[in-house]
Amino acid sequence: MLRAWYQSSPWLRLLRPLSVLYAAVASRRRQRFLSDPSLVWRAPVPVIVVGNITLGGTGKTPMCIWLICYLQSLGLRPGVISRGYGANKVVGFPHLIAPLIDQPGEVGDEPLLIARRCAVPVVIDPDRPAAARHLLANADVDVIISDDGLQHYALGRDVEILMLDAARGLGNARCLPEGPLREPARRLASVDLVVSNGLAADTAGTFAMQLAPTELVNLRSGERLAPQSWRAGREVEAIAGIGNPQRFFSTLEGLSLQPHGHAFPDHAQYTVDSFAACDPAKPLIMTEKDAIKCAGFARDNWWYLSIDASLGDAFVSALQQRLDGLPD
Incomplete structure (x- = not known):
């Protein structure tokens, strides 16, 4: 639908x-x-x-x-x-x-x-x-x-x-x-x-928010890498169980990676068999929300991409104005 x-x-x-x-x-x-x-x-x-x-x-x-x-x-x-x-x-x-x-x-x-x-x-x-x-x-x-x-x-x-x-x-x-x-x-x-x-x-009446990738985190070791540290064009498996999986895959493409995307329903529950279609020889990158559910059976080459929201000064000012107007 x-x-x-x-x-x-x-x-x-x-x-x-x-x-x-x-x-x-x-x-x-x-x-x-x-x-x-x-x-x-x-x-x-x-x-x-x-x-x-x-x-x-x-x-x-x-x-x-x-x-x-x-x-x-x-x-x-x-x-x-x-x-x-x-x-x-x-x-x-x-x-x-x-x-x-x-x-x-x-x-x-x-x-x-x-x-x-x-x-x-x-x-x-x-x-x-x-x-x-x-x-x-x-x-x-x-x-x-x-x-x-x-x-x-x-x-x-x-x-x-x-x-x-x-x-x-x-x-x-x-x-x-x-x-x-x-x-x-x-x-x-x-x-x-x-x-x-x-x-x-x-725009008039609407504030822009961008999601900026900050680091790649290994699910097993906790190793952290800059998202741009992998060579451009590297093929990776990518999974996303979020409301708009394509947004995540596009983010990976924006990092010059070549993701083979696997979309799952939002809030999907996983087992190791959920990723049978993924090539185990390639790194697998997922969202942080997916990583929360996969840490218990992660492999050495599984990573999640940490993402932070970025908002402009106009939004900060508008929010602060409303907070300042609240009663003590």
Whole structure:
């Protein structure tokens, strides 16, 4: 369906009545929370929601990691809440991630990645207010970042950051099931900041975000190399289980490598047999999110590409302006 949505396939018009109904229900639901504050739980600290209105990857996790680093540079103590997509209910909700103990199949790949990489407290729970309360009760934080959750209106928020994919945009700009939107496109006008992942430069009302490769990390040894250290034109196997795998493969091509790409579903679970189609004689490069799930059976020539989000001064200024306007 993703391909049809983003290529505006004509047959999708057959689903328009359902799409119109979905949009109406989504709008009515949001309005219900806006008109009745008693339905909304507000945390005693600022809450920043990073979300999207489209299905498919938009770069929410890199944005959250950037936010964590930025807030820490201001002397703040951020914590993160997440649904924990793919988490095993056996761990129980809410659950404060133990980064050195928990496994991706138990708590979800993206929350574990954030907890390990940023060393900040991360709580998973599909109930966002419950996650926020648990975080505040069990960690010393003074600002909460909600990784996803734009549509979870029971959690009050002080700043909304809406993520887009520059290559895909809004697709055919229709709500589910005719299109990829979780809410009508007019929702963009109501958020605080709109960020487009892969946009070359800021435009009116939209800030550009680029994902910059920083280093290649060996899954077994931990060896770290500059991405440009391998010779140009080197053939590599590449796997990506993210919302937009082609973006990762294009990044490798931008490093002058020749990737043989293997796309997997977002949040895919792997075994060593998952990569049977890969040539074992060639280096295998994966995303950091995939590496979290493959470290236990990695081979000597398996690497992940570490990527950092890059945002311009205009975004930093706009974000800071909103943070300065929050009550103490």
